[in-house]
Amino acid sequence: MTDLINIKNVAADYDSLIMEDKVHTSIYSNPEIFEEELDKVFNNTWVWVGHESEIPDVGSYKTAMIGRHSVIVSRDRKKNIHVLLNRCRHRAATVCEGKRGKTKSFMCPYHGWGYSLDGALRAIPKPEEYEGVINKEDYPLISLRFETYQGLIFATFKEDIEPLEDFLGGAKKWIDLFVKQGGGYPLKVLGDHRFRFPGNWKIQLENTTDAYHFPIVHKSFVSSVDDQTAEIFDFLDGEGHVEDLGNGHSVMVMIPELVDLEKDLDAPIPERFQALAEELAAEGHSDLEVRRMVRAVGGSGFNLNLFPNVACSMAFFRVLAPVSVEETEIHHVAIGGEGAPAAFNQMRLRLHEHFQGPMGFGTPDDAEAWERVQKGSKAGKDEWILVNRGMGNLKESPDGNVSGAVCSETGMRSAYQYYKKMMTA
Amino acid sequence: MSDLNMLNQVRAFIDSEADMLDFEDYQGWLDLWTETGTYIVPIDPQESDFANSLNYAYDKKEMRELRVARLNSGEAVSTQTTDKTVRQMGRFRILDEGAAFVTVRCSMYLSECRHGNLKTYPADLTYTLKKTDNGFQIEEKVIRLQNANAYLSSIGYIL
Ligand code: FES
Ligand SMILES: [Fe+2]
Numbered sequence: 001m002t003d004l005i006n007i008k009n010v011a012a013d014y015d016s017l018i019m020e021d022k023v024h025t026s027i028y029s030n031p032e033i034f035e036e037e038l039d040k041v042f043n044n045t046w047v048w049v050g051h052e053s054e055i056p057d058v059g060s061y062k063t064a065m066i067g068r069h070s071v072i073v074s075r076d077r078k079k080n081i082h083v084l085l086n087r088c089r090h091r092a093a094t095v096c097e098g099k100r101g102k103t104k105s106f107m108c109p110y111h112g113w114g115y116s117l118d119g120a121l122r123a124i125p126k127p128e129e130y131e132g133v134i135n136k137e138d139y140p141l142i143s144l145r146f147e148t149y150q151g152l153i154f155a156t157f158k159e160d161i162e163p164l165e166d167f168l169g170g171a172k173k174w175i176d177l178f179v180k181q182g183g184g185y186p187l188k189v190l191g192d193h194r195f196r197f198p199g200n201w202k203i204q205l206e207n208t209t210d211a212y213h214f215p216i217v218h219k220s221f222v223s224s225v226d227d228q229t230a231e232i233f234d235f236l237d238g239e240g241h242v243e244d245l246g247n248g249h250s251v252m253v254m255i256p257e258l259v260d261l262e263k264d265l266d267a268p269i270p271e272r273f274q275a276l277a278e279e280l281a282a283e284g285h286s287d288l289e290v291r292r293m294v295r296a297v298g299g300s301g302f303n304l305n306l307f308p309n310v311a312c313s314m315a316f317f318r319v320l321a322p323v324s325v326e327e328t329e330i331h332h333v334a335i336g337g338e339g340a341p342a343a344f345n346q347m348r349l350r351l352h353e354h355f356q357g358p359m360g361f362g363t364p365d366d367a368e369a370w371e372r373v374q375k376g377s378k379a380g381k382d383e384w385i386l387v388n389r390g391m392g393n394l395k396e397s398p399d400g401n402v403s404g405a406v407c408s409e410t411g412m413r414s415a416y417q418y419y420k421k422m423m424t425a
Numbered sequence: 426m427s428d429l430n431m432l433n434q435v436r437a438f439i440d441s442e443a444d445m446l447d448f449e450d451y452q453g454w455l456d457l458w459t460e461t462g463t464y465i466v467p468i469d470p471q472e473s474d475f476a477n478s479l480n481y482a483y484d485k486k487e488m489r490e491l492r493v494a495r496l497n498s499g500e501a502v503s504t505q506t507t508d509k510t511v512r513q514m515g516r517f518r519i520l521d522e523g524a525a526f527v528t529v530r531c532s533m534y535l536s537e538c539r540h541g542n543l544k545t546y547p548a549d550l551t552y553t554l555k556k557t558d559n560g561f562q563i564e565e566k567v568i569r570l571q572n573a574n575a576y577l578s579s580i581g582y583i584l
Contacts, residue, residue, distance in 0.1 A: 191479030220501035364503035
């Protein structure tokens with residue numbers, strides 16, 4: 001008699017895969033770990049689904065992903081926001097395939113069930129056969145719990161989760177600073193670059209507070225800007241730092257002078273924004289307004305990483321969506337000022353195009369590195385990814401957080417310790 | 426028939442531009458442009474107000490030169506892992522012709538080999554060409570990739 005050998009993997013032991021100073025290489029490529037992450041991380045916390053400016057009017061909508069769940073963020077007739085599961089209650093077809101736009105209702109293309117902007121089921125074609133079978137009131141699109149902070153919309157599948165503001169905690173201060181880059185105008189999404197790379201989502205999660213790679217990977221970007229700007233981007237020897245903000249969030253301050261964009265408004269106007277300043281002045285904006293816009297136009301001097309899927313990264317939102325264990329989609333969301341002068345928003349757009357996206361001078365080089373991490377991580381049998389840089393040189397920040405050098409791996413350690421907490425909960 | 430003659434001339438010009446890009450004659454490519462020329466890769470194929478919207482690329486003269494300098498510098502690791510591009514230009518149609526400019530639309534089928542993976546990028550291209558004494562100069566080139574509205578991956582060359 002032959003016994004069948006049980007070849008199913010034993011459940012991953014996250015306590016031993018995630019150490020303080022290193023993480024096991026298998027977390028990038030084990031499909032079972034990926035499935036567990038979708039459930040334990042993405043279905044279990046606040047996930048960024050958009051910015052309020054993306055759905056400005058009655059009837060505006062956008063689609064987003066929470067892990068593998070397709071959702072619609074909509075604004076109804078009373079201007080209330082809804083986050084709806086993009087899944088017909090009949091046989092599950094998606095009811096909306098647009099990125100963003102305006103609509104009066106969501107109509108399922110399969111059998112024609114029609115839903116209003118708040119998700120209510122309004123119309124069923126040929127309803128006779130449902131008489132005594134179902135009531136329309138019982139089959140709205142499923143609404144998810146959501147909350148907003150400073151216009152950022154986060155949704156969750158976890159009904160009993162702590163309030164968003166508690167989850168953001170120490171990150172709120174940095175979000176408040178980040179939204180100042182509208183230059184005196186409310187932040188507004190101007191568009192996004194969508195981009196995939198063949199690698200695990202956590203590789204990009206690590207990247208947001210990884211200053212260490214900047215001068216190496218982004219050498220060609222730095223070569224493409226003027227000397228004064230290149231000097232600003234030479235921040236590894238500067239006064240910056242990386243701080244653990246709790247709940248997996250972290251901030252990397254690269255350019256301390258640009259942390260608070262409402263300070264130092266009398267600083268000299270940088271060479272690369274001189275023409276912009278002149279143009280704005282010629283349009284009749286006051287000296288103070290011009291200075292506020294010029295100071296804000298290049299973005300904030302820090303990258304804020306909000307676990308698990310969004311970064312407020314210098315001048316844009318960087319959103320990640322896990323596609324499979326070895327594929328990740330990134331949205332580089334360009335932002336500007338609502339109602340700001342065209343010249344200001346155009347400069348923001350051109351700066352975004354210069355660095356971000358599949359044809360930018362920065363992103364493709366990041367992606368090359370990430371792709372190689374994924375590839376290289378399969379070499380060897382039992383190897384580790386180091387996240388221990390700067391561990392011997394930690395301080396306490398003025399806010400009482402653990403803080404390390406700007407090119408330390410403090411942010412990654414923060415994210416991985418929170419990840420471990422979620423995966424072992 | 427003079428129309429066919431014009432069609433042949435723009436075809437020859439666009440084919441030779443494609444050859445320059447596939448065989449990395451970037452200086453030759455820069456010389457094809459007018460001073461005010463704009464190279465545009467939009468995200469939304471319906472978009473026409475390129476200056477006020479986000480594009481993958483929106484290059485005036487200086488950005489084109491920087492793009493070429495980046496490709497030539499050897500500093501950008503992502504530009505070195507695409508071995509070669511091959512593009513096939515076809516389906517030419519003159520949309521508009523005046524005394525100074527001709528607007529032509531065509532298709533492009535570009536294939537790249539990156540990290541050993543063959544990938545294709547079909548696109549519709551629209552050129553505004555300025556007529557000169559010895560041929561054309563590019564005033565505007567708009568590249569509408571078929572999948573631009575979905576998602577792309579690294580493009581370490583000039584489309
Ligand atoms: S699946 Fe939507 S109406 Fe049938
Ligand atoms: Fe980077």
